[in-house]
């Protein structure tokens with residue numbers, strides 16, 4: 557997705573997961589600041605380099621490392637990670653290409669027949685194979701926090717519809733859309749379980765387009781209802797100040813506003829149901845929503861700090877200085893610090909030399925050399941079992957009981973699949 561799409565397209569493909577599920581989201585976000593996070597800015601830089609590689613048949617190594625780009629107030633460096641994570645996706649796209657194919661890179665496509673007047677999207681890569689009656693829709697995701705599945709992906713539907721509108725409909729004139737294969741491919745190199753392929757047909761994409769049009773129309777109603785849910789609230793700018801979302805998230809934990817008002821009066825904390833007594837369905841529901849809940853609480857934390865900063869009278873809470881950050885030597889005094897420490901403890905004890913970690917070493921020597929000369933010396937502990945939604949592309953653990961004999965651990969907070 558280009559910056560342009562994010563800035564000017566209200567019902568753009570990249571936000572379709574949100575506005576299709578919550579028709580009131582666009583109204584709720586109106587006027588609220590749209591702060592671009594560092595990860596999104598990194599994604600923009602990654603996309604631009606990847607597009608140049610495909611447009612001019614270059615490799616990421618052709619571009620100088622360390623170049624700094626200013627994106628939405630962030631300074632983003634084109635670094636080794638970007639080079640490294642670009643290769644697999646570039647290879648995948650190049651492997652698909654055959655003589656006679658039409659390759660569209662970073663192409664603005666008109667989605668207005670489905671998403672409304674003036675709406676468009678910028679597709680990362682579209683390959684149209686006229687002879688083979690196939691359209692490939694490829695999308696990069698550089699983010700690592702939330703794995704994205706290509707299955708029935710709203711963003712991919714809209715890019716495919718836009719490509720149909722602008723190019724494919726004319727190229728496939730007279731061909732039954734049910735005979736045209738469409739592939740959604742998401743390349744998400746930094747997120748375990750994210751990305752993958754999903755095959756469908758143009759007829760199915762067009763059928764979904766009818767529903768998308770209904771959803772887009774529904775968002776235009778000034779009184780469009782707000783429908784909270786796991787996916788739509790996660791990145792909604794109104795999250796944390798939306799009553800519907802509050803009710804919904806509190807409901808996940810069996811709480812109600814009235815209970816909370818009563819608890820405040822009594823001076824007690826919220827009473828949660830005993831997890832051991834929850835049904836299997838409720839447990840799964842709570843786990844599926846915990847990220848949305850965390851984001852919601854983080855947002856309340858930020859809003860409350862802001863209230864205190866503005867001099868508002870906040871009940872029950874005050875702001876204090878938190879734990880200071882890690883101590884580091886000042887860059888400009890690094891040499892002096894080194895000299896001083898050498899005088900105190902001697903050269904040998906003042907500095908430590910350690911072997912590069914396997915991940916850093918692999919970057920330094922390249923994947924192939926590392927696999928041939930270093931891999932034999934490397935071991936890795938197996939991953940612990942974690943819970944992910946059913947549409948995650950990783951296969952479920954078979955024969956779980958025989959592979960993991962440890963019982964549950966109440967204090968285990970490793971269940972975060974963000975990394």
Ligand code: SF4
Pocket residue numbers: 574578580581584782783784785788789792793794795796798800801
């Ligand atoms: S927070 Fe959720 S319910 Fe509220 S407007 Fe946003 S997406 Fe809709």
